[in-house]
Amino acid sequence: MTIILGGGISGLSAAYYAANNARNSAITLLEASNRVGGWIRSKRSPSGAIFEQGPRTIRPVGLAGKNTLNLVEDLQLNNKLIHIGRSHPATQNRLIYSDEALHLLPTSLKGFFKTLSLLDRPLINCLWTDLAAPKISKEDESIYNFVQRRLGQDIADNLVSPIVCGICAGDAQKISVNFLLKSLFEAEQKYGSIVKGVLANRLKKFFSKSKDTVKENNIDSANLHLTLANRAQKEYWALWGLEGGLEQLPQALANNVRKRGVRIQTEAKCEKLTFKSNHIELLINGNIQESSRVISSLPAKNLAEIVREQHPILSTELEEIPTVTVGVVNFEFREDVLPLQAFGFLVPPKENLSLLGVIFDSCVFPQKSSTVLTVMMGGAWFEKYFGLNPSEDHLLTTAIDHIKRILLIEEEPIAHNVAILKDCIPQHVVGHTQRIKRIHDYISAHHIPLALCGSSYQGVGLNDVILSAKQAVDIVQ
Template sequence: MKILLLESSNRLGGWIQTSQFDDGTVFEHGPRNMRASGKSAVNSLKLVEDLGLENDIIAVPKSHPAAKKRFLYVNKTISALPSGPLGLITKQPPFSKPLALLAWKEPFKRGTPLHDESVYDFFCRLFDKELAEYAADPLCRGIYAGDCRKLSVKSCFPEVFNLEQKYGSLIRGSLLMDRDKTVPTGLVKKSKDEKWSLWTLRHGLSQITRAIVDVLNSDDRFEILIGVKCEKVDFLGPTAKIQYKGKQVEVDHVLSSVPSRNLASIIEDQHSRLATDLRKIPTVSCGVVNLEFEDFKLQLEGFGHLVPSSEPSKVLGMLYESCVFPEHNRKDGRATRLTCMLGGAWFEEYFGNPDNCDLDLLGEVAVTAVKQQLRVDMRPSRIIIRLQKNCIPQYHVGHCDIMEKLDTYIGEHKLPLTLVGASYRGASVNDCISNAKLEVEKLANRNRSS
């Protein structure tokens, strides 16, 4: 068996992009941390263990300010999101009532059987408009850089959706749900025992992709071609023919992790209907501005702050990087790192066509926002500006129907094709690792039984 990997860019790792400087500073320009809890998180921790990277993990426990404290920027003020028992029973801006009062009726509501619903409508229906605008809205901007009025709760937050559908109440479901009784081992056990909330690696998340590449390069069964774009795929019954750089190679199966719109252009000559559905999954672009301020310490301690869409800000949120992972600061400890996220679903409204965007403008917007929102009245000593075009898929209401059509078409036509990656069943790194593992196991089992 031989596995051929085609990568159109000049590097592996996709949106995981890390810069590391001689003075010790580490900046992430894409995903910057991994959640330690949840089913999909288990596979990532096991992968790190298999790669021998467990000694390089930097973990953030649940007791750390970066895990406990999240902020909102509303009405020109930074406000802490309520947390803990006291936070539920006390009134904290921007909410007009304690969260307990906003949510107390939810467990007593009769569940509504739904096929799908927007995240905004879901929170309005179960709780209150304030929770939708000041909790769901910024949460969707922080995770998906998307509009909660369009995003699907079923596809973006499937566990939340399923709890309400199964138990008739999100709160009641959280209390009654079946708990994972699997006995953890190794790094998974360590993460639970030490109550990790987040983690990264000493040299950033790119350390994972570099380690994977090292393993693959040492195995003769793998061939990796960098800077080589797959131009076309033709399916020939149980096999497929792929074209790249004037070559044609017949393969037994295709695993595609490219964005859905890219796959559409590769297969549309032969399967136009499949291509049409693949193009129904939109993406958004984000500006990522990493900032370092010398001889400055941010007084706020926490993960960062998000900006609801109702605020007149082109910044989606800011991450207090030096608080979350101080190990990635300069070795002399004399600087503070921040990251600003800009645009997302509002990118063209704020900055125009991403293909013609002025990167310096993104930088100035970020610096101005830091000055206005965090009262940092100084120029950064280091600034890195990246425009990540079409980087985050948007699971709009009805995404589950698109996925059903894709799966049905592939099954009915018996295409030797597997869809993996962020476009389909989870956009986080944890989701991508977990779903890829699941699909490869299915493929392996199918081959063993045939």
């Protein structure tokens, strides 16, 4: 019997991959809340516009991106998939709000040679800054320190810090460069500079690609049916989502696994996990359930609570993975209220605003005739700006003030949705890679039949957490 803890996208994906394996005869998924999907939640405004409270877009790139598209195909969601290409305005136009103005990031190679209003120098200058900066051998450091050292403080403050806010609502002064920007960090450590490392890797890739292209062409001509992942690559998709909202992905997963015999129990909170010599005991709502294997997709701090009594060292390591809270406010406007078709804008923390950024949802995936925006606030600075227990009204008025002032919107929204997502994004802080290794080493040294997946460990993107579920299932087989 396999028990999966947590019914967010990673727990549901673990159930899906475990059900694919005939050896897993009995699978039960336990979810504490009254619904599956975790942070993925799509709501509708009275006019029918989609308000995404959590994630909205997925990138199709890399192994993890292909894996998610294969899953979407297996779940027969192809007809709902919507995507945009690399030349779409929402892919091209990305803005940063700094010094009371919106600055457009370069959209073409020519743009790299022009002085940017955001930086007072052309972006191409960074190459020389990097080539001139000395290499410093390190195991890890913050993204901010790394970028400041190699590319300059202006890039760290105005460009990279807001991008980190956009990725994980986090503080670049705390997030690990060896985790989030691993390839750039390794470029310095191995080749002495980012530029040299990137060039060396490009050359390596170019030569190995020439061989792979011959192989791929042979496979493609033998295979008349193009998979979604192949299409995404051939058609240069930049982002994809699901018409009607991303929540259909966890819902389709839940339906799929239920049909294949997986028991999904909601309102079933695991309160304690005890590993006995030949089985595992789980305390669920005051009752004991037994299992031979456990896959935990719980946020690390929730897992820390339930293993603390038996494994305090493991519990302490898990607790050290912090999380941040994000205030999300979705708005719908009757008219087109935006100054430019774009993905949205991000705000550098040095602006000292409670705002992390605003996504122009209806530019990415149009919604009838209305304009839909999502305002993200707080993150690593949530308590600083909103205190411990802010009201939804406080978030709503703050969000309205921000967008009216920055986007010069005069019209009132026709609908809105406010959510305070407590502890929703784990922070992969300096030392994360070493901490994850210690956690895995502890589990294997103590022969604990427990596998881990979810956003606390290998990355917060949906592609990362789905792939982590697939790998966790392989570990406990």
